[in-house]
Amino acid sequence: xxxxxxxxxxxxxxxxxxxxxxxxxxxxxxxxxxxxxxxxxxxxxxxxxxxxxxxxxxxxxxxxxxxxxxxxxxxxxxxxxxxxxxxxxxxxxxxxxxxxxxxxxxxxxxxxxxxxxxxxxxxxxxxxxxxxxxxxxxxxxxxxxxxxxxxxxxxxxxxxxxxxxxxxxxxxxxxxxxxxxxxxxxxxxxxxxxxxxxxxxxxxxxxxxxxxxxxxxxxxxxxxxxxxxxxxxxxxxxxxxxxxxxxxxxxxxxxxxxxxxxxxxxxxxxxxxxxxxxxxxxxxxxxxxxxxxxxxxxxxxxxxxxxxxxxxxxxxxxxxxxxxxxxxxxxxxxxxxxxxxxxxxxxxxxxxxxxxxxxxxxxxxxxxxxxxxxxxxxxxxxxxxxxxxxxxxxxxxxxxxxxxxxxxxxxxxxxxxxxxxxxxxxxxxxxxxxxxxxxxxxxxxxxxxxxxxxxxxxxxxxxxxxxxxx
Amino acid sequence: xxxxxxxxxxxxxxxxxxxxxxxxxxxxxxxxxxxxxxxxxxxxxxxxxxxxxxxxxxxxxxxxxxxxxxxxxxxxxxxxxxxxxxxxxxxxxxxxxxxxxxxxxxxxxxxxxxxxxxxxxxxxxxxxxxxxxxxxxxxxxxxxxxxxxxxxxxxxxxxxxxxxxxxxxxxxxxxxxxxxxxxxxxxxxxxxxxxxxxxxxxxxxxxxxxxxxxxxxxxxxxxxxxxxxxxxxxxxxxxxxxxxxxxxxxxxxxxxxxxxxxxxxxxxxxxxxxxxxxxxxxxxxxxxxxxxxxxxxxxxxxxxxxxxxxxxxxxxxxxxxxxxxxxxxxxxxxxxxxxxxxxxxxxxxxxxxxxxxxxxxxxxxxxxxxxxxxxxxxxxxxxxxxxxxxxxxxxxxxxxxxxxxxxxxxxxxxxxxxxxxxxxxxxxxxxxxxxxxxxxxxxxxxxxxxxxxxxxxxxxxxxxxxxxxxxxxxxxxxxxxxxxxxxxxx
Numbered sequence: 001x002x003x004x005x006x007x008x009x010x011x012x013x014x015x016x017x018x019x020x021x022x023x024x025x026x027x028x029x030x031x032x033x034x035x036x037x038x039x040x041x042x043x044x045x046x047x048x049x050x051x052x053x054x055x056x057x058x059x060x061x062x063x064x065x066x067x068x069x070x071x072x073x074x075x076x077x078x079x080x081x082x083x084x085x086x087x088x089x090x091x092x093x094x095x096x097x098x099x100x101x102x103x104x105x106x107x108x109x110x111x112x113x114x115x116x117x118x119x120x121x122x123x124x125x126x127x128x129x130x131x132x133x134x135x136x137x138x139x140x141x142x143x144x145x146x147x148x149x150x151x152x153x154x155x156x157x158x159x160x161x162x163x164x165x166x167x168x169x170x171x172x173x174x175x176x177x178x179x180x181x182x183x184x185x186x187x188x189x190x191x192x193x194x195x196x197x198x199x200x201x202x203x204x205x206x207x208x209x210x211x212x213x214x215x216x217x218x219x220x221x222x223x224x225x226x227x228x229x230x231x232x233x234x235x236x237x238x239x240x241x242x243x244x245x246x247x248x249x250x251x252x253x254x255x256x257x258x259x260x261x262x263x264x265x266x267x268x269x270x271x272x273x274x275x276x277x278x279x280x281x282x283x284x285x286x287x288x289x290x291x292x293x294x295x296x297x298x299x300x301x302x303x304x305x306x307x308x309x310x311x312x313x314x315x316x317x318x319x320x321x322x323x324x325x326x327x328x329x330x331x332x333x334x335x336x337x338x339x340x341x342x343x344x345x346x347x348x349x350x351x352x353x354x355x356x357x358x359x360x361x362x363x364x365x366x367x368x369x370x371x372x373x374x375x376x377x378x379x380x381x382x383x384x385x386x387x388x389x390x391x392x393x394x395x396x397x398x399x400x401x402x403x404x405x406x407x408x409x410x411x412x413x414x415x416x417x418x419x420x421x422x423x424x425x426x427x428x429x430x431x432x433x434x435x436x437x438x439x440x441x442x443x444x445x446x447x448x449x450x451x452x453x454x455x456x457x458x459x460x461x462x463x464x465x466x467x468x469x470x
Numbered sequence: 471x472x473x474x475x476x477x478x479x480x481x482x483x484x485x486x487x488x489x490x491x492x493x494x495x496x497x498x499x500x501x502x503x504x505x506x507x508x509x510x511x512x513x514x515x516x517x518x519x520x521x522x523x524x525x526x527x528x529x530x531x532x533x534x535x536x537x538x539x540x541x542x543x544x545x546x547x548x549x550x551x552x553x554x555x556x557x558x559x560x561x562x563x564x565x566x567x568x569x570x571x572x573x574x575x576x577x578x579x580x581x582x583x584x585x586x587x588x589x590x591x592x593x594x595x596x597x598x599x600x601x602x603x604x605x606x607x608x609x610x611x612x613x614x615x616x617x618x619x620x621x622x623x624x625x626x627x628x629x630x631x632x633x634x635x636x637x638x639x640x641x642x643x644x645x646x647x648x649x650x651x652x653x654x655x656x657x658x659x660x661x662x663x664x665x666x667x668x669x670x671x672x673x674x675x676x677x678x679x680x681x682x683x684x685x686x687x688x689x690x691x692x693x694x695x696x697x698x699x700x701x702x703x704x705x706x707x708x709x710x711x712x713x714x715x716x717x718x719x720x721x722x723x724x725x726x727x728x729x730x731x732x733x734x735x736x737x738x739x740x741x742x743x744x745x746x747x748x749x750x751x752x753x754x755x756x757x758x759x760x761x762x763x764x765x766x767x768x769x770x771x772x773x774x775x776x777x778x779x780x781x782x783x784x785x786x787x788x789x790x791x792x793x794x795x796x797x798x799x800x801x802x803x804x805x806x807x808x809x810x811x812x813x814x815x816x817x818x819x820x821x822x823x824x825x826x827x828x829x830x831x832x833x834x835x836x837x838x839x840x841x842x843x844x845x846x847x848x849x850x851x852x853x854x855x856x857x858x859x860x861x862x863x864x865x866x867x868x869x870x871x872x873x874x875x876x877x878x879x880x881x882x883x884x885x886x887x888x889x890x891x892x893x894x895x896x897x898x899x900x901x902x903x904x905x906x907x908x909x910x911x912x913x914x915x916x917x918x919x920x921x922x923x924x925x926x927x928x929x930x931x932x933x934x935x936x937x938x939x940x941x942x943x944x945x946x947x948x949x950x951x952x953x954x955x956x957x958x959x960x
Contacts, residue, residue, distance in 0.1 A: 104541045261481075265474045305509065317509070323496040324504020325512050337512050360497035364490055371486040378479040382472055390471050394478055401482040405489060414492040 019080035020072050026084035027064045034060060034091025037333055041099045044334030050098075059125060060091050063132045074139045075447035079376050082446070085369050086424060086439045090128050090432065092366075093425030095333070096353050097121045100346040103339040110343075120346055120427045127429035131436030138440035145444045149388050152202030159195040162188035163238065167245045176246040177419070189251040190421075190434035193403070194441065196255060197262075197395035204266035205388050212267035235259045240283045249294060250406050250418030254399060256280050261398040262391055294416075301416035315341055315349065319411050323355040323363075330359025346427040348419055351411045367408065370423070374401040377442050383449040393445045396438050511542070516580065518543035518564055523579040523602030523839070525559050525571055528611045531604070533559060540564070540655060547572070552648035554618040557627075557641045557678045558609060558832065560781070561649035566663055570678070570781045571605060571833070578603040578836050578844070585836075585844045601839035608637035608834045612952035613920070617642035620945030626926035627679035629811040630949050633819035633911060633921045635849035636828030638779060640922070640949055641812075643679040681783035684808035685925050688894030688938070690907045691803030692752045693817055696740055696867065698767035699755050700860040708740040708863050718750040721794040727753045727802075744867045745875035747891065749802045756801020761792055764801060770855035771817050771827065773809070779832050786813035803894060811923045814909045819921035820853075821868065822888070822911035825861035827852045868910075877908065880943040882951055886913040889946065891938030903927055908942035912950040920953035922946045 035057040042050030050056075064087045071078055100106065101119035110117035142148070148155075165188060166176045178185045204211070239252035260276030263269075288294045300307045300316050308314035318341040326336065336356035341349045355363045377397025384390045403420055410417035421431040496504070506513060522545065524531035532555045534548040547562040549555065560570025568576060577583030581590060581602040593600055610630075617628035621644040630640035651662040668674045677683060699705050705712060716736040717726040727749050729735050735748035743751035756764055768788035769775070777783040786809040792800060799805035812830060820827035829852040836845040856864065868888030871877045877889040889910030896902050911921035924942040 108541050261478055265471055265478060268471070268474050305507075308509065320496065321504050321507065321510045321512070323493075324501045324507075325510065326497055327501045327505070328498060337515055340511050355493075355497060360493060363493050363497065367486060367489050367493065371483070374482045374486070375479070378475065378482065381475050382479075387471060390475065394475055398478060398482065401485050405485040408489050409492070412489070412492050412496055414488065 018076050020068075020076060023071070023080035023083060024068060026080065027068055027087060030084040030088035031057065031061045031064050031091065033088060034095050037092060037095045038098070041095055041102075041333035044332055045099065045102050056094070056125075059129075060087070060094070063087070063090075063129060067132055067135060070136045070139050071443060075443050077450040077452075078443040078447040079380060079450070081372060081376050082439050082443050085373050085376075086436065089366075089369060089424035090131070093350070093422075093427075093432075094121060094124055094128065096350055096357075096425060097124050097346045097427050099334050099357075100339060100350075100353060102334070103345075105337075105339045106342070106345065123429070124427055124432070127432045128436075130429070131433040134433055135436040135440040138437055139444060142441070142444055145389055145392060145441060145448060146386060148198050148392070149202045149205070152199055152206075155195045155199040155202070159192045159199055160238075162192040162195065163242060163251075177248045177251065187421075187428065187430040189248065189254075190430040191437075192251075193254060193258065193399045194396065194434060194438055197258065197392060197399060200259060200262045200395055201388050201391035204262055204391055208266040208387075211263070211272075212269055236279050236283060239280075240287060243283070243287050243294070244291060248419065249297065249416065250403075250410075250420035253280075253406055253418065254402050254420070256283075257402045258395060258399045262395050265394050266387075266391060297416045297418070301410075301413060304413060315344065316411075316413055316417060318342070319349050319352040319355075320413050322352040323412065326356035326359045326363075328360045330355075330357050330362055333357050347421055348407070348417075348426065349411055350426045351408055351422055354425075355412075366425075367404075370400075370404045370408075373397075373439075374404075376446070380442055380446040380449055384445055385449060389445045389448060393442060396442055400435075400438065514564060514567070515542050516582070517562070517568075517576065518545050518547075520581070520599050520601065521545050522547060522562065523581065523604045525555075525579075525605045525607060526837075527555070527558075527607050527609045527614070530611070538654065543655065547649070547653040549648065549650045549653075552650045553646035554614060554642070556646045556649055556676075557643040557680050558607060558614075559649060561652055563649075563652045563659065563663070564655035565659055566652060571607075574780050575605045575833070575836065578605060581839065583844075586838055589838055589840060603839055603844065604837040605833055606835045606837055608632075608639065608832050609641065610639040610953055610956055612956055613640040613949050614642060616640070616948040616952040617922075617924075617945065618644070618646075620924075620948050621926070624926050624941075625673065626924065626942075627683065627811045628922065628924050628945060628949060629680045629815040630920055630922040630953065631812075631815050631819045631828075631830055632953075633823035633828065633918045636819075636830045636852070637834070637849070638812075638830050638832040639920060639953055641678075641680045641832065643677070643683075645673045645675045647675040678781075679925075680811045681779070681781060682810070684784060684786055684810050685905050685907075686805075686894035686896055687803040687807065687809040687814060688892030688905060688907050689747045689749075689803055690814055690817075690890050690892035690909045690923075690938070691801070691807065691809070692744060692747065692892075693821065693864065693868065693890050693909070694768055694771060695752045695755050695759075695764070695801045696744060697771075697821070697856050697860065697864055698759050698764055699740065700863055701767060701856060702759055702763055704755065704759060705740055708867055711737040711739055712743065712751055712755075714738060714743070714748070714751040714754050716750050718754050720753070720798055721757050723795045725795075727798070741867045741870050744890065745870050747876055752802050753798045757794060757798040759801075761790075761794075761797040761800075764788070764797060765790065767855065768807070770853050771820060772813055772852065773807075777812070777830060779812075779830050781832070783810055783812045783830075786810050803892060811925050814907065814923035814925070815921050817855075818868075818889075818909040818911045818923060819918075820855050821861055821864050822913070822918035822921050823861075824858040824917075825854055825856035826858075827855055872910065876939045877910065877943050879939050880908065880910050880947045880950075882912060882947060882954070885950075885954060887911070887947075887950065888913075889943065891943065893938050906938045906941040908938050908946045910943070910946045910950065912954060914954060914957050919957045920950050922949045924949075 067083050098121035101121050107117040165179050169180050177187050177189055239256040243252040263272045304316035308317035322338040338353040338356040339345050374397050381390050381393035406418050407420045407422050409415040421428050423435040521535035525533045532550050535545045536548045538546045543564045560572045562568040562572035579602045581600045613630055617640040628642040647666050652659050666676050714737050720727050729749050733746040735750050765788045773786045773788045776785045788807045796805050800807045829850050831847050835843050838844050865888050872880050872887045872889045876891040880889050892907030894905040906926045909923045911918045924946045926941045
């Protein structure tokens with residue numbers, strides 16, 4: 001990152017390659033790999049090719065194909081990696097969920113608990129189709145991402161409603177993160193992260209100068225004015241409220257982290273990060289001391305095996321043992337015993353199945369795929385030419401990165417478990433649909449960013465290389 | 471805005487890096503520990519995913535595997551003559567883990583042992599299922615049958631050794647249990663398991679009495695006392711009279727140490743004292759030698775130390791801190807010293823093997839699925855509790871016991887047998903049933919092929935020192951006979 005010229009290549013006027021064909025080749029791989037994985041899992045589980053092989057391959061291929069055609073038509077200059085990676089992750093997720101559907105152990109446990117055991121993979125396929133439909137819808141209907149600026153305050157209201165609503169619905173598995181309508185339930189948090197990013201981008205774009213410049217220096221830090229602290233305190237309070245009333249550690253962490261990141265990017269003031277960290281630490285410690293749910297999570301993180309031994313939840317211990325039993329190369333799809341984790345094996349804990357059946361190699365590959373999505377998002381933010389687009393892209397990427405970190409870290413015992421879902425691979429409709437929308441917005445921003453400039457405009461960026469023309 | 475953007479990019483990179491590092495820590499550094507830790511159900515799932523290798527006695531398996539159609543486990547362990555062999559095999563249960571040989575040699579029996587890596591690889595390439603290896607034991611079926619049948623419905627244990635090598639020939643414990651009944655994971659197995667727990671069954675059928683129960687050794691301990699006297703040069707001639715007054719008062723006490731009945735113990739020679747089992751003579755001997763020398767001698771025979779056969783036998787005890795009367799009582803096996811049946815068999819075997827004590831072991835070799843031997847146990851000497859000269863003197867004394875003393879019921883026609891009876895009182899003021907003991911050895915044409923120790927929780931009717939001879943000696947005799955027959959057949 002030393003020279004700035006490397007980053008300006010995407011903004012050159014010479015009509016960059018649109019890279020759509022690269023995307024197509026990648027997509028072919030992104031469809032073939034899950035299909036092979038499906039065959040692999042089927043052979044391991046029942047010594048024969050799974051019956052849905054052809055329809056699955058065609059279905060995934062169709063989704064990818066439709067996505068690709070729409071991108072070709074409506075976002076021709078978009079980043080070529082986002083769609084293939086999302087397709088690959090979604091396809092692998094479907095295979096993993098299908099594989100866990102075949103688990104006799106989970107079926108037996110459900111029976112013992114007096115519950116019906118329904119396969120999740122067909123539903124997940126429908127959700128994926130809905131996700132791709134939303135992706136297509138966003139690409140077609142959202143002519144330009146800057147239109148979203150108009151909805152700054154509306155999105156604030158919507159986000160608040162989405163986040164507060166679950167408080168009035170019954171808790172499930174110790175967290176109130178659901179809105180239940182009959183047999184149908186959605187996790188509003190997944191959608192809220194996108195809407196919040198839109199709101200922050202719009203709000204900070206307007207307020208960035210006030211926040212950055214109106215400040216006093218104190219001990220080398222720029223202290224913001226009291227009146228500018230208002231919005232921060234509101235968001236901080238929101239996170240704490242979510243934590244207390246919905247006992248959803250992950251979501252509150254995600255929103256607060258997102259806010260701090262975007263503030264820092266908008267104002268370029270390190271002092272905001274210091275404030276953010278201090279406040280999140282204060283909030284976390286404050287809540288953890290009197291919130292039993294959070295406390296038990298921290299205990300389960302510090303001593304997973306003792307908690308399991310003393311009759312507590314053994315999920316973390318089981319997940320760690322799944323990772324360890326997978327070793328470097330894994331047992332192979334369909335040959336592990338990650339279903340010992342019990343319920344949530346295919347949602348919050350799906351990474352443990354990856355760990356056991358695909359091993360260290362597969363898990364690292366998967367984490368790097370997530371890393372790539374984030375990296376492409378950050379690239380998009382760097383390349384974007386309008387502050388709103390920059391903020392939106394970095395916000396969405398950071399939200400994605402924090403979510404992956406919080407979930408994977410929780411399942412691997414790096415941080416306390418927070419109960420969010422692995423984007424794209426975990427079972428859960430809200431998560432898949434919301435993340436397809438997120439990718440759609442990133443693609444839209446990157447399309448605008450990489451589109452050949454109508455005329456070389458002098459940029460305001462301090463880091464731009466000055467070209468002196470004779 | 472690009473500078474903070476780059477910093478955020480680095481921050482996101484660090485998040486992913488942290489995950490990658492943690493992943494390597496879990497799946498590479500800690501992988502083995504997590505894989506094999508207690509509570510990881512996969513260990514059991516793997517253990518029963520294929521037929522287990524077998525535990526073998528006299529070339530015949532005493533275990534097997536039956537196919538079940540459980541969710542977790544494909545196969546279940548079965549046992550032939552389970553109750554008889556339980557003290558040897560231990561159990562391998564889907565629900566309750568495994569113990570003894572089933573646990574110690576689990577790697578071989580499942581085929582996961584590193585030494586079977588080559589076999590596993592070949593099997594993998596040729597597409598065969600993984601197979602387990604076998605454990606070849608040193609036990610002798612006929613001797614085990616004689617021991618188990620002899621104990622019958624009485625409570626007790628038998629341990630028999632080959633004094634020349636230390637091979638364990640018989641290891642019986644009653645009441646026993648059938649490991650087949652708890653080898654599954656069904657509710658029936660659970661019921662059986664709960665029924666076997668000491669809380670439910672006061673007889674504790676799962677206790678391996680031959681290795682893991684210490685009893686007061688009673689008069690059989692006089693062999694150790696006699697050995698100490700000879701080794702320390704207290705007496706060299708076993709037929710010379712000893713300085714042993716009758717009655718003999720316990721030191722520092724007003725109590726007399728009584729003899730069983732009216733037996734000629736006044737200044738009796740060592741041979742006569744052992745023949746009649748004189749408490750006064752051996753009590754005084756222990757007192758004269760002092761507790762240090764007594765303990766040293768006991769420890770040479772293996773007291774105060776566990777023995778891994780490889781199933782661990784608990785340490786027999788000769789305490790360090792005893793007062794003088796306690797030490798004198800210990801010399802006749804009636805105080806705080808306690809011994810396992812295996813320990814008493816080791817004493818007899820050391821005497822029979824001219825003073826050389828061989829380390830007891832029950833696994834002769836480990837065999838790969840392709841019948842190659844992976845590991846062969848070689849006999850090793852554990853200690854030399856007696857010089858061979860003194861051992862022969864002691865043999866002569868013990869043979870007198872069987873010929874014309876308290877152990878006549880262990881006589882085998884045409885065979886030289888040496889032994890010692892014992893009856894250990896226990897319970898407050900001798901309130902509980904005494905333990906009847908008998909330790910003995912038989913001599914063949916080259917050295918002694920068998921030494922045996924039998925302990926039985928006696929009945930109320932037989933309280934005297936005859937109990938050992940009456941109850942335990944016949945069992946020892948049958949075990950010895952069984953071994954001698956197999957010796958002759960070789």
